[in-house]
Amino acid sequence: MGKITFYDGVKEIGGTKILLEISKKKFFLDFGMNYKKRNFFFEEFLNPRVANGIGDLFFLGLIPKIKGLYRKDLVKMLSSEGTNDLGSGNEENYADGIFLSHAHFDHSGYISFIREEIPIYTSKITESLLRAMEEVSVTKFETSIFKFIRRPAVGSWKTPGYYGEHKAIHITPEMNFGNVKVFTYPVDHSVPGAHGFVFTGNEGSIVYTGDLRLHGKNKKDTENFMVSASKFNPDILIIEGTNLRGKDTNREFWTEEKVYQKAGEVMKKTSGLIFADFSIRDVNRFMTFYILSKEIGRKFVITMKDAYLIHSMNKAGMDVPDITDENIYVYIKKRKSGTYAEKDYSEKWIKEILSMKPKVVKAKDIRENENAFVFVMRYWDLQELVDLRPQKGSKYIHSSSEAHTEEQEIDEWRMNNWLKLFNLYPKEHIHASGHARKEDLFKIVYTINPKIIIPVHTEHPEEYLKEFGDKVKIVNEGATITF
Ligand SMILES: [Zn+2]
Ligand SMILES: [Zn+2]
Numbered sequence: 285m286g287k288i289t290f291y292d293g294v295k296e297i298g299g300t301k302i303l304l305e306i307s308k309k310k311f312f313l314d315f316g317m318n319y320k321k322r323n324f325f326f327e328e329f330l331n332p333r334v335a336n337g338i339g340d341l342f343f344l345g346l347i348p349k350i351k352g353l354y355r356k357d358l359v360k361m362l363s364s365e366g367t368n369d370l371g372s373g374n375e376e377n378y379a380d381g382i383f384l385s386h387a388h389f390d391h392s393g394y395i396s397f398i399r400e401e402i403p404i405y406t407s408k409i410t411e412s413l414l415r416a417m418e419e420v421s422v423t424k425f426e427t428s429i430f431k432f433i434r435r436p437a438v439g440s441w442k443t444p445g446y447y448g449e450h451k452a453i454h455i456t457p458e459m460n461f462g463n464v465k466v467f468t469y470p471v472d473h474s475v476p477g478a479h480g481f482v483f484t485g486n487e488g489s490i491v492y493t494g495d496l497r498l499h500g501k502n503k504k505d506t507e508n509f510m511v512s513a514s515k516f517n518p519d520i521l522i523i524e525g526t527n528l529r530g531k532d533t534n535r536e537f538w539t540e541e542k543v544y545q546k547a548g549e550v551m552k553k554t555s556g557l558i559f560a561d562f563s564i565r566d567v568n569r570f571m572t573f574y575i576l577s578k579e580i581g582r583k584f585v586i587t588m589k590d591a592y593l594i595h596s597m598n599k600a601g602m603d604v605p606d607i608t609d610e611n612i613y614v615y616i617k618k619r620k621s622g623t624y625a626e627k628d629y630s631e632k633w634i635k636e637i638l639s640m641k642p643k644v645v646k647a648k649d650i651r652e653n654e655n656a657f658v659f660v661m662r663y664w665d666l667q668e669l670v671d672l673r674p675q676k677g678s679k680y681i682h683s684s685s686e687a688h689t690e691e692q693e694i695d696e697w698r699m700n701n702w703l704k705l706f707n708l709y710p711k712e713h714i715h716a717s718g719h720a721r722k723e724d725l726f727k728i729v730y731t732i733n734p735k736i737i738i739p740v741h742t743e744h745p746e747e748y749l750k751e752f753g754d755k756v757k758i759v760n761e762g763a764t765i766t767f
Pocket of ligand 1: 297298388390391495741
């Protein structure tokens, strides 16, 4: 008998943690951070105490209670305080592996706490992206997937055993684990390297979509996945449903081409500085703005962090220009001393960027020639506006999803306050979703044609029920189904 347990991320978007037990193997399908649940207890200045290992996360119910799954260093810390709910650290490995669909933290984040003996099966691009993000981020405890500090953190980075590391095994189109075969397919999503999976075993075949869409530049990948998956006559389809209802479904649904066209119109009309705000991991969006900047004869400016990620993606063989490209400029932020002194830029990753000798600009260079640049910027970089001081006629293009939680609405309000003060209000919202629209989700289900449909990663699973009736099984968090 096969089993699927939905530990997390079912009737909400993100935090996916699904356990598939098939032909005596156990695989997790993603092991993400659940932002929504995390927000019940934590915020910017109230965080899980790193000094308490996974204690805070466990007691607040942010990770499932399973023995033999979590890092031994963390479990030992917890059991030394009299809590054996996660075991002693001496149990056998609970799972044979984690299949990680893509590099978004709501699918990958809490792999940080998984034992390093349990391998992560994922694409080379997903691994490269996650490693690059770890390198440039400051708060690492909950998102250190590939290189983590063992707890309790005694000693220093020079002490042997101070760091631990998860191993990624790069997926191939067809993989064998005893009687289980896993077939992997690239799918189109707002981050490159995303995959959908088909698992076949003695008990049947299971399809997991991860996050995907049918309106992006690589829609052919999603189409190929749908058609290929249908050939297995799958018993169960576990499918996302982010856009089944919500703000995006009520208005015209934009494609990446539409973003290119609309952003182009706005950019051509802009006389001052242009800001583009999008996730740097969204390579298609990066290319859209990079190409547009070139077309209108402006230089494309990215921050050092973005430069590091772009450089990593380029190194991983992705089709993005490297940071030495003639049209890319790297923006040097003021750091530490505030005088742009060389010693202020001593981190390894910054040195790596600067050693490549990209063209660099400082705020003053942009301020004095603002109509020559497109500046790639995000919420966390808003302080740069103080140095950039854009003049009237400048424009802020917000090219990511609209606020849908209370916290995001507060952030948006705060961002608007900045934009009002710096001649950038109102901003332009130009975006194409990373997730399939409702009609496309239905098309995916009709094509794959499974016997049972299980919606996850959605606040509106009942929309599938309305379309597909009895075939749909709406599960609650923690539920196990057998097949
Ligand atoms: Zn997701
Ligand atoms: Zn995603």
